[in-house]
Amino acid sequence: MAERSRRKIAEATISRLPMYLRILLELTESGVVGVSSEKIAEMGGINAAKVRKDLSYLGSYGTRGVGYEVSFLIFQIQRELGVDHEWPVVIVGAGNLGQALIGSGGFGRRSYPIVGLVDIDEAKVGSLIGSLRVGHIDELPNLIASQQVAIGVVAVPGAAAQMVADRLISAGVTSILNFAPIPVNVPTGISVRQVDLACELQILSFHEQHKKKVVPWPQVLPKSVSA
Amino acid sequence: MAERSRRKIAEATISRLPMYLRILLELTESGVVGVSSEKIAEMGGINAAKVRKDLSYLGSYGTRGVGYEVSFLIFQIQRELGVDHEWPVVIVGAGNLGQALIGSGGFGRRSYPIVGLVDIDEAKVGSLIGSLRVGHIDELPNLIASQQVAIGVVAVPGAAAQMVADRLISAGVTSILNFAPIPVNVPTGISVRQVDLACELQILSFHEQHKKKVVPWPQVLPKSVSA
């Protein structure tokens, strides 16, 4: 039944949707058409009941006795995550990290086309990285307005992070993904996700030390706000 | 009192320890000596009661009416995370991502010295990245044995990830941090953390779409196992 499904998807479920999506995309690339909750659970390292509960929040899209249709699930999850249309992204910082993000190809392939790459270093401006021309940071307002960019990625050294975030916000982005090691402050209404690459290492060394099955999910600054 | 403290720290708490550590290190660099749970909560975007409960798991290290001593807390958290000694790390893949990880400086400064960087590409072997010489992937067994490396970082394209993980494991590492977009399979006893850089973007676009204060922590493959 589940009409216009109860807009009450558990937060924990939402945080797992990207994982399901990754798994399903992988399956589809291998030509798999149908899948059971058991299989998804195994690939994700979690338990099948959880998978079924999670997916049931999206609606009753499985077939009892059979399983789920991969492509349909992909569509539903993408819609829920807002990935049924593209979210153009601007990256600030054309150093190794910026280049790695572009080179990984993971963004564009997943509906996050990188429509701009800017740097403050005049020497880099104008050069090509992949098929992208490096722009100057002063071009941000134009870029963001003309391409309807909502999300900015900060890939600069810590010292410059706050300045870059400020410029992104005044140019109009409303979400920021920050790879710099220093968290940035933002006004109410803007959401930030702080990515801490070393944080994962800390959890791993905890695991090494205690030699226990203690591998919880990582924390992340939930510094965001309602409209 | 909390003698040899109850080894029963909640998993959710453990996952937040890296965040507290980052905040405290930042404070200490600004010359701050004492801090209240309120201040930490504000910097972390969470609530003060949670901070106090979390920190109380480590022992009663605060002073009522005053607050916490930053440096002492840092010491205790580092000990709990196993960061009171160094965890040498090997990075496989000298591409942009490998270089970005080295260049960020975040690893070494936080007790994760990068003691080796290897690649399969003969053309890269021998070149210098920062102060590190790129070695050949065949040197892994030596490197890992001689430097007591427990953690390996996979920073290669997806197609090579499984092969690299296998070689790391047979060379002796027991934890793997995987930046490749494809999850890797590992035998029982080895723990893996899958890092998905695009996952954060997905959560951000969810936020953009629903314009709600829904910013949960990200999921991560908890594919790990007891000894």
Added chain:
DNA sequence: GATTGTGAAACCATTCACAGCC
């Protein structure tokens, strides 16, 4: 007066177990 530490209450997430359906 300020702030911690912590039971108890409220809340949320996971797991169980089985009815319902193919």
Added chain:
DNA sequence: GGCTGTGAATGGTTTCACAATC
């Protein structure tokens, strides 16, 4: 027979609220 969907049971986490302490 096999697998989903879900209410009910369980277990874990967050928040409240206040006594204890400086």
